[in-house]
Amino acid sequence: MTSTRVLVGTRKGAFILTSDGRRADWTVDGPHFGGWEVYHLTGSPVDPDRLYASQSGGWFGQLIQRSDDGGKNWTTVGNDFAYTGEVGDHLWYDGTPRPWEFKRIWHLEPSRHDVDTVYAGGEDAALYLSTDGGQKWSELTALRQHPTGPSWQPGAGGMCLHTIILDPADRDRIYVAISAAGAFRSDDGGASWLPINKGLRSGEIPDQDSEVGHCVHRLAQHPSRPDTLFMQKHWDVMRTDDAGANWREVSGNLPTDFGFPIAVHAHEPETIYVVPITSDSLHYPPDGKLRVYRSRTGGEHWEPLTNGLPQEHCYVNVLRDAMAVDTHEECGVYFGTTGGQVYHSADGGDNWAPIVRDLPAVLSVEVQVLP
Amino acid sequence: MIRVVLPAHLKNLAHVSGEVRVEVAGPPTQREVLDALETAYPMLLGTIRDRHSGERRAFVRFYACELDLSNESPDSPLPEEVVAGKEPFIVLGAMAGG
Numbered sequence: 001m002t003s004t005r006v007l008v009g010t011r012k013g014a015f016i017l018t019s020d021g022r023r024a025d026w027t028v029d030g031p032h033f034g035g036w037e038v039y040h041l042t043g044s045p046v047d048p049d050r051l052y053a054s055q056s057g058g059w060f061g062q063l064i065q066r067s068d069d070g071g072k073n074w075t076t077v078g079n080d081f082a083y084t085g086e087v088g089d090h091l092w093y094d095g096t097p098r099p100w101e102f103k104r105i106w107h108l109e110p111s112r113h114d115v116d117t118v119y120a121g122g123e124d125a126a127l128y129l130s131t132d133g134g135q136k137w138s139e140l141t142a143l144r145q146h147p148t149g150p151s152w153q154p155g156a157g158g159m160c161l162h163t164i165i166l167d168p169a170d171r172d173r174i175y176v177a178i179s180a181a182g183a184f185r186s187d188d189g190g191a192s193w194l195p196i197n198k199g200l201r202s203g204e205i206p207d208q209d210s211e212v213g214h215c216v217h218r219l220a221q222h223p224s225r226p227d228t229l230f231m232q233k234h235w236d237v238m239r240t241d242d243a244g245a246n247w248r249e250v251s252g253n254l255p256t257d258f259g260f261p262i263a264v265h266a267h268e269p270e271t272i273y274v275v276p277i278t279s280d281s282l283h284y285p286p287d288g289k290l291r292v293y294r295s296r297t298g299g300e301h302w303e304p305l306t307n308g309l310p311q312e313h314c315y316v317n318v319l320r321d322a323m324a325v326d327t328h329e330e331c332g333v334y335f336g337t338t339g340g341q342v343y344h345s346a347d348g349g350d351n352w353a354p355i356v357r358d359l360p361a362v363l364s365v366e367v368q369v370l371p
Numbered sequence: 372m373i374r375v376v377l378p379a380h381l382k383n384l385a386h387v388s389g390e391v392r393v394e395v396a397g398p399p400t401q402r403e404v405l406d407a408l409e410t411a412y413p414m415l416l417g418t419i420r421d422r423h424s425g426e427r428r429a430f431v432r433f434y435a436c437e438l439d440l441s442n443e444s445p446d447s448p449l450p451e452e453v454v455a456g457k458e459p460f461i462v463l464g465a466m467a468g469g
Contacts, residue, residue, distance in 0.1 A: 035380055059430040059464040060380055060418035076384065076414035080422050 004326060005070065005368040006334055007051065008342055009038035012360035014053055016071045019355075021369075023332055023346040026355045032074065033065065037104075040321055040364045044110040044118075048368045052118055052134060054105040062104050064120075064134050070370075077134035081105065081122055084139040090124065091153040100124045100144065107321060107364075109164035113171065121161030125152065125178045127190060140190035143176065148195060148212045155179035155215045155234070156280075162320055163216070168223040175229065175244065180204075180215035183231065185244050196244025200233060218320040220262045222269035230272050230299070232262040232320070237274055239299050250299020255286050261323035265348060266331040270298040273325075273333060273349060275318040283338075284315035292335070294349050308352030309343065316341070321364035328369055336362025373404050373449070374459035381419070381462065385412040390459055399454045401433060402445040419462055434461040 006017040013031030032038075036055045044050040049070040055063040062081065065074045081102050089097035103123045111117035116133040126144045128137040143161075152159060160179055167173035174186045175196075182197040195211045205213040215234035222228065231238040231247065235258050238247045251257035256276045265271035272295050278286045285291060290309045293302040316339035326332040333349050336342045340359035345352045372392040382388065393407035402425075409416050416422060419431050425445075427433070433440045436450045436458050452458040 034383075057380070058467065059378075059428070060384075061421075061428060062417065063384070063414070079417045082423060 002328065003370045004328070004332070005043075005048070005370055006324075006342065006344070006355065007041040007043060007071075007364075007366040007368070008336055008359065008362060009041040009053070009321075009364035010336075010340070010360040010362050011037055014038040014041045014055075014071075015356070015359055017342065017355050021328055023326075023328070023344060028356050029071070031360075032071065036063075038363065039104060040107050040366075042108050042110065042364075042366045043368050044115050045112050046110070046115040048370055050110070050115050050133075052108045052110060054108055054120070056104040062102070064105065064108075066134050078130065078136050081120070081126075081128055081137055082139065083126060083144065084141045085145070088145070089150055090159060091151060093154060095153075097150070100126070102126075103158060106160045106162045107164055109166060112166055112168060119164050119166070119174075121164050121176065123158045123160040124154075125159050125161040125181060127161055127164070127174075127176060129190070142191055143184060143186075143193045146184070146193050146195070148181070151212060152178065152181040153213065163219045165219055165221050165229075167221075167226050169226040173226075173243075175219060175221070177216040177219050177231075179217065180213060180234070182212045182214040183216050183219060183229075183244060194244075196240070197247070198245065199240075199247035199249075200238065201236065201249070202234065204234065217260045218262050220264045220272065222264040225269045228269065228298075230262050230264060232259050232274055234258065234280060237262065237299060250295070252295070252300035252302055254293055254302050255291075255304075259318075260320040261318055261335065263323045263325050263333065265333075266325045266327045268296070268331075271296045271348070272299065273323065274302075275323065275335065277317060283317045288312055288314050290314040290316065290337075292333070292345075292349055292352075305345070305349040305352070307350060308345075319363055322362050324365045324367045326367045326369050332367065334365050334367050336365045338362065372456055373399055373407075373453060374456055375404065375408055376459045376461040376463075378463045380464070381415060384414050384418065387412075399449045400446050401440065401443065401449065401460075404449065404460055405445075430465040430467050432463050432465050434463065435459065 002021040008015040013034040015030035041053045051067040053065040092098040107121040109119040120128040163177035165175040184193045200214040227243045291304040316337035323335040338361040395403040
């Protein structure tokens, strides 16, 4: 029988939650790296026992951990994240130039094809690549050195490269998203980049047609339709069907279209999930009700999913990397909150239950289905 | 041998439980001690000093003999008691975070 492993990164360590394929009873293992921020913990599609963790903290900086046995044992690998070539400036919050300065790794994206190849998204925004299991990292400089780079500005959470999608159909195609520069696509393995933000409308910037400056919170893709991407922007839920050349809004009847994560059902490419959050100044759900919204029509028409989720006095947030789906026959959906709960639904979102309630604030959730 | 006390997070990272001891090649200085420490425990690279500038991380402090050596030159000689192994060179995380 298959089993299920949920990888959770939190403000104070990493946790590994395991269950069988029924996903009814769970074992909680952790904390790993207790006291450290784990922005992301994820596994290789090639070998699910190869895990990578981004471990960081204000005192002692950035580390990368690797496990080759599904999280039982960990090895510290490389943490030399350098900006290659001329560092240059981006814009600071006050509009003045500021040199790029490395702070942390937000997201790790292992290759679909090679267990030792993994990409890392950094703050200040940069994309790194390791081809030796995380021992050595090199920057794919063309992204940071894009002609628009000097005009990139951080969002409230920092100028972070938080989303990396390695296209399942084209090995040379990579999508990334940066707060608050926008979304970018490479069709040559990262050697050059194209801003893909046409159609985004962002009230926070003066020029609505600006090539960059949009605060993209998260991108999601279904592997069967690689040219369709869904986006949770600062405000607005968007979709593209031409690999980012044009975006259109699909917020429809959502109670608010502000939020952070967005995910696609594992078997239904037009079924998507978001967690509406009241606003950018009120980082909690509307009316104190934690509701996942599901669209079975690729957006526009949304239904609230509430069964098993708190429907009063709930003021947690769900961060951009903290939602995931599994690939069981009946798709499971998972998300973690800033209140330390990890919820899951084993039936595509109809019914929810907490796996664990009192972890530190959850930064990331990933899920693996193991043979 | 120079005795070095690490903060709990770095002890965990280095898989050590108590003090560590390092041997330095030249006259004992902060730089020599930290170089030897990072050679013996490469997982500590970047956690005490910036990997590129070599400067002490902002929220790391160095104490010895009831003195704050954090802002001393990394090439200044360490106190004789540290060199003699009577007192440890202490690396710790600064009070921060409220």
